[in-house]
Amino acid sequence: GNSVTQMEGPVTLSEEAFLTINCTYTATGYPSLFWYVQYPGEGLQLLLKATKADDKGSNKGFEATYRKETTSFHLEKGSVQVSDSAVYFCALRDFDFGNEKLTFGTGTRLTIIP
């Protein structure tokens, strides 16, 4: 079956540091991959996505590249801000018309200190 493995948190960084949150996946087909972000007290928001191998998703300074050979979709940002403090979820949707579900990782809590 499908699964998503995320880097264990919590992660604490200083402002302007470089961020990487690792995500690897197992899927039976050719999945779409997503990063969602959840700010305190809010719902999940789509941060970025990639739908095929070698695609790069990007938004708000965050990037992730769909690597089929390593089954990975690591999230990166060159210089984090205090406002990036949140929980980040990696997710996949297998390309199967009969299955609309997203498979989520367990989430990585990120705290940025000034």
Next chain:
Amino acid sequence: DARVTQTPRHKVTEMGQEVTMRCQPILGHNTVFWYRQTMMQGLELLAYFRNRAPLDDSGMPKDRFSAEMPDATLATLKIQPSEPRDSAVYFCASGLPRRDRGTQYFGPGTRLLVL
């Protein structure tokens, strides 16, 4: 800016009471999902619908939970009777998977506390 809306945003109730949560999906989205989030279990899919028909409710405790879509603009999740272990944040999400490659758009959640 189209959004998923959920009501109520917060609910405190006593054990044994009925709880009804409502969700208005983004107009035009044909797939609706219900999730539950707790610290211990994380994010769990309870049920989902496509074109108002239930497709999968295997994540839902059948004896006390029920989910329906009376029309395309309203999804409901009911708990009867509620128990303290149902305390959680319940999220609704909607999407148009075949056009948007599976992207789901989440509402702000209903924070439920059962005393």
